[in-house]
Amino acid sequence: MNASVTRTNRKIVLITGASSGIGEATARHLAAAGHHVVLGARRTDRLALLVNELEAAGYSAEYTELDVTDRASMTRFTEGALARHERIDVLVNHAGVMPLAPMSALHVAEWDQMIDVNLRGVLHGIAAVLPSMLERASGHIVNIASTSALRVDPSAAVYCATKYAVRALSEGLRQENSDVRVTVVCPGFTQSELADHGGAAEVQDAVRAATQQIGLPASASAEAVGYAIAQPASVDVSEIVVRPTAQN
Template sequence: MGTLSTPAQRKIVLVTGASSGIGEATARHLAAAGHHVVLGARRVERLSGLVKELTEAGHSAEYAELDVTAPDSVRSFAEAALTRHGRVDVLVNNAGVMPLSPMAALHVEEWNQMIDVNLRGVLHGIAAVLPSMRERRSGHIINIASTAAHRVDATAAVYCATKYAVRALSEGLRQENTDVRVTVVSPGFTRSELSDRGGDPQAQGASRAATEAIGLPASAIAEAIGYAIAQPAGVDVNEIVVRPTVQN
């Protein structure tokens, strides 16, 4: 995607989980395309460095601390952008965690963390932007799911459950709205930090090994997101699945 041809095509885009991986790549891609990106995550030092890099390159970006598990944090994040810019055109609900483990390991705290970040975090994002989008009769909500939203694998049962739920709520949201576009992007193995924290060491190690062997660069997912955003207002790209060619 090249630089936008007219200012009218420039969009105000909120990106959650923007401090690394797909979120960071999306911020870079959309900023380079001429959009204004508003980046949120808990690791503000990373966001600060990224925004500095983007603005020094002549792009338009800002950041704020964000915890998607806290409704007030998400609401403040969206409302601040709305106040500064008068609108929010796109929300990219990207924040996610994936501590893999067998169910019998009873990692209940990590189960709840996945539900809080992967599912409740998406709902909090929707709740924060949907009223203003419906009022303007324009907007785009992009939810990052996974190929784990299309199949279930051992050690990933809870993670898959959260991603199946993201697909389900996205389809319901799509059916309920005729002016707000809804897109689900489901990445396959993608190089990121998803497998770096928590979970069962053997399961996480297997996931990291597979990602290192065949994983897509996060920029591939960012380009898919950019494609969906770039379509005319009357065209809603509902689902995009992006896998490495060798992934089964």
């Protein structure tokens, strides 16, 4: 166990979308810090490899299949963790998709997908962990948004709308209680698979090119998550923006 984390402050951390990108990097970072990570995603083959790697390094990890768009799946994910560990200290809502295209392209199915994964998935996560956290008067919900929650760009209107919503509901939840901490992390261009699926080819190509040129490693945002959850219970780091210096 990492010297900075003792048995008294070791946390049970649930991470959605943990099979790639910032979710995977967060799993690595928090496990290395001495926390126990419970990983969820649809691609369980990737989760199994990651957990095996973490355990081989002497860290503590497990995984469960998870579809954040299915509330029953999220309930199984969280209730299973509660049954095994008797508490959930942190939920990191990371799962997200980003098929960018002009609205005139009418990619309505992809609009629905972004709403289901990026927004409804976060709400499912909150609904699943909030009751037990409020009962214990302790807990921390970390929602991964985006710098797209701070500005709107052409071809990203629906994606931005979902991330603005995540930022808004995070702030609302923070204000509604004094026991559960809430942090929203807003990454800028980050090396990940986000631009590899769906959307308009020319838009996604431009995003990939920009990411290759200035994108941060996913570990930058993982370290931001680690910083937020390491603060004393009396300190709520409500928002962190992590962007490349070269990003306008």
